[in-house]
Amino acid sequence: xxxxxxxxxxxxxxxxxxxxxxxxxxxxxxxxxxxxxxxxxxxxxxxxxxxxxxxxxxxxxxxxxxxxxxxxxxxxxxxxxxxxxxxxxxxxxxxxxxxxxxxxxxxxxxxxxxxxxxxxxxxxxxxxxxxxxxxxxxxxxxxxxxxxxxxxxxxxxxxxxxxxxxxxxxxxxxxxxxxxxxxxxxxxxxxxxxxxxxxxxxxxxxxxxxxxxxxxxxxxxxxxxxxxxxxxxxxxxxxxxxxxxxxxxxxxxxxxxxxxxxxxxxxxxxxxxxxxxxxxxxxxxxxxxxxxxxxxxxxxxxxxxxxxxxxxxxxxxxxxxxxxxxxxxxxxxxxxxxxxxxxxxxxxxxxxxxxxxxxxxxxxxxxxxxxxxxxxxxxxxxxxxxxx
Amino acid sequence: xxxxxxxxxxxxxxxxxxxxxxxxxxxxxxxxxxxxxxxxxxxxxxxxxxxxxxxxxxxxxxxxxxxxxxxxxxxxxxxxxxxxxxxxxxxxxxxxxxxxxxxxxxxxxxxxxxxxxxxxxxxxxxxxxxxxxxxxxxxxxxxxxxxxxxxxxxxxxxxxxxxxxxxxxxxxxxxxxxxxxxxxxxxxxxxxxxxxxxxxxxxxxxxxxxxxxxxxxxxxxxxxxxxxxxxxxxxxxxxxxxxxxxxxxxxxxxxxxxxxxxxxxxxxxxxxxxxxxxxxxxxxxxxxxxx
Numbered sequence: 001x002x003x004x005x006x007x008x009x010x011x012x013x014x015x016x017x018x019x020x021x022x023x024x025x026x027x028x029x030x031x032x033x034x035x036x037x038x039x040x041x042x043x044x045x046x047x048x049x050x051x052x053x054x055x056x057x058x059x060x061x062x063x064x065x066x067x068x069x070x071x072x073x074x075x076x077x078x079x080x081x082x083x084x085x086x087x088x089x090x091x092x093x094x095x096x097x098x099x100x101x102x103x104x105x106x107x108x109x110x111x112x113x114x115x116x117x118x119x120x121x122x123x124x125x126x127x128x129x130x131x132x133x134x135x136x137x138x139x140x141x142x143x144x145x146x147x148x149x150x151x152x153x154x155x156x157x158x159x160x161x162x163x164x165x166x167x168x169x170x171x172x173x174x175x176x177x178x179x180x181x182x183x184x185x186x187x188x189x190x191x192x193x194x195x196x197x198x199x200x201x202x203x204x205x206x207x208x209x210x211x212x213x214x215x216x217x218x219x220x221x222x223x224x225x226x227x228x229x230x231x232x233x234x235x236x237x238x239x240x241x242x243x244x245x246x247x248x249x250x251x252x253x254x255x256x257x258x259x260x261x262x263x264x265x266x267x268x269x270x271x272x273x274x275x276x277x278x279x280x281x282x283x284x285x286x287x288x289x290x291x292x293x294x295x296x297x298x299x300x301x302x303x304x305x306x307x308x309x310x311x312x313x314x315x316x317x318x319x320x321x322x323x324x325x326x327x328x329x330x331x332x333x334x335x336x337x338x339x340x341x342x343x344x345x346x347x348x349x350x351x352x353x354x355x356x357x358x359x360x361x362x363x364x365x366x367x368x369x370x371x372x373x374x375x376x377x378x379x380x381x382x383x384x385x386x387x388x
Numbered sequence: 389x390x391x392x393x394x395x396x397x398x399x400x401x402x403x404x405x406x407x408x409x410x411x412x413x414x415x416x417x418x419x420x421x422x423x424x425x426x427x428x429x430x431x432x433x434x435x436x437x438x439x440x441x442x443x444x445x446x447x448x449x450x451x452x453x454x455x456x457x458x459x460x461x462x463x464x465x466x467x468x469x470x471x472x473x474x475x476x477x478x479x480x481x482x483x484x485x486x487x488x489x490x491x492x493x494x495x496x497x498x499x500x501x502x503x504x505x506x507x508x509x510x511x512x513x514x515x516x517x518x519x520x521x522x523x524x525x526x527x528x529x530x531x532x533x534x535x536x537x538x539x540x541x542x543x544x545x546x547x548x549x550x551x552x553x554x555x556x557x558x559x560x561x562x563x564x565x566x567x568x569x570x571x572x573x574x575x576x577x578x579x580x581x582x583x584x585x586x587x588x589x590x591x592x593x594x595x596x597x598x599x600x601x602x603x604x605x606x607x608x609x610x611x612x613x614x615x616x617x618x619x620x621x622x623x624x625x626x627x628x629x630x631x632x633x634x635x636x637x638x639x640x641x642x643x644x645x646x647x648x649x650x651x652x653x654x655x656x657x658x659x660x661x662x663x664x665x666x667x668x669x670x671x672x673x674x675x676x677x678x679x
């Protein structure tokens with residue numbers, strides 16, 4: 001947090017010096033930069049999500065500026081670390097709106113942070129593109145709030161469709177205490193009947209829990225369970241997967257898009273083999289057919305990120321990429337940073353190809369992705385593969 | 389049914405052994421200073437994270453583990469030297485608050501020195517589960533149980549048979565009297581931080597292959613270890629071990645037989661109940677001379 005702040009104040013200081021300089025040296029034609037505000041969980045429990053998001057925003061703002069900016073104006077990224085804390089997110093969003101006077105906000109790593117900020121952006125009437133998962137962010141539709149990641153409801157649907165095709169009708173749930181875990185669990189419990197699936201065991205684990213064998217043993221001994229679903233992100237699902245292997249449970253395990261990064265496979269080790277989850281095409285960018293419209297976007301982002309940061313891509317950075325690009329496109333279309341015009345332009349995003357899928361927003365859909373944006377992936381040989 | 393029980397028991401023992409190691413660290417410092425060191429969890433984190441980064445740079449376990457333990461012990465000694473000792477005259481509460489500050493500082497430092505991601509260590513001896521009476525246990529769990537046992541034995545030898553250990557024990561019984569018979573109580577306090585940091589680091593290294601490790605893994609483990617120490621009676625070595633095992637088993641049994649949603653609540657209800665009837669814990673010293 002400190003470093004971003006210091007950097008930001010440094011930037012502001014430099015900008016002030018530059019501005020003074022410009023005043024004294026002649027006709028001031030300096031164009032105001034377009035200010036992109038961000039609050040991300042760069043540290044804290046959701047850091048594995050917020051960190052690639054922050055890196056992606058910095059990388060692409062730099063790239064856009066190097067290529068001449070947007071509408072002849074430079075982009076300025078003002079980013080704060082909300083550490084996954086809803087209270088901090090609110091404070092920083094307030095600062096972005098009132099003090100930094102940003103033109104658009106791209107951020108909100110977790111659902112909790114995003115939900116805390118929504119009343120502020122609605123009141124301030126400022127376009128806000130969230131990077132969090134839960135469906136409650138865009139449902140009911142809020143005038144100024146958009147989001148890029150697939151929703152938890154879509155993840156449930158995608159998983160249930162896959163289970164249906166494998167003729168599973170009795171499953172077990174195991175989930176953690178996080179906002180995303182709870183929201184996805186609730187969504188799945190609303191949808192399961194529609195797909196003819198019964199949830200016959202529903203276990204939970206705590207925040208810093210280091211062992212889930214007790215819960216899994218219970219599931220293992222529940223008669224008739226054909227598959228297990230574990231919504232969540234971070235440490236929990238990795239331990240669940242490890243324990244799953246330890247207990248030698250052979251029925252299929254499904255995870256959510258919350259663990260859709262290489263890191264998960266590394267952490268869970270051999271136990272991750274055979275785990276299925278719905279994820280963005282980005283994870284299998286290289287194995288997409290050439291005819292897939294997403295291939296070029298996903299491969300370009302992957303190469304750019306991996307060569308720049310020397311670390312594996314995750315879908316979370318992809319959410320930030322899409323959020324930034326949708327905002328930039330909208331500003332171009334609006335011909336400036338008039339907030340109402342930018343908002344309308346975001347809402348009228350049509351067939352925009354991002355790394356998460358093809359976005360078509362509407363007054364009733366502020367996320368714009370459909371189920372086709374999700375691919376069912378399976379871990380094979382320590383890597384993601386597409387389930388045909 | 390019995391296989392199920394066996395699974396819960398083994399899981400509980402593994403989890404409990406970790407709590408016990410953390411609780412022992414709490415007890416050693418408490419004995420030397422009456423301070424509850426809330427940075428104990430951070431020692432656990434440093435052990436795990438240092439081993440991750442050392443093995444990541446190519447060192448074998450044989451070198452990385454001792455180095456990580458030494459590193460943690462140095463951090464513990466530095467904490468005593470630069471944060472606790474300068475405030476020597478302050479009240480115990482002030483010292484406790486200093487350790488809370490230190491824990492936040494160490495967590496922040498770890499975030500900068502290492503990173504914010506989760507890491508997994510490779511298990512010491514393979515990843516193939518061992519079947520015991522129908523229950524599956526990882527070889528690493530045996531390491532955890534075995535090393536915990538070895539440490540408990542080593543500590544009881546240290547406190548019962550060595551001069552330094554006896555000096556530490558004497559200090560815990562009566563600081564003033566110990567000083568009067570010529571024990572350097574400042575040195576005892578100094579060493580107690582190093583010793584409990586090393587213990588914490590061992591715990592952190594042992595569990596990293598099972599539970600993963602990250603810069604903030606110490607928060608929850610520190611809390612559970614503290615609860616275990618309170619349950620067993622602060623300052624009692626055997627209490628820390630029994631408290632840790634009891635807490636671990638209570639957690640897994642309630643997750644298995646009652647409800648996983650309330651397992652932490654049930655564990656803490658047990659602690660509250662014990663403390664209600666035995667305010668100084670299961671093995672704590674009776675009497676009110678400790679204020």
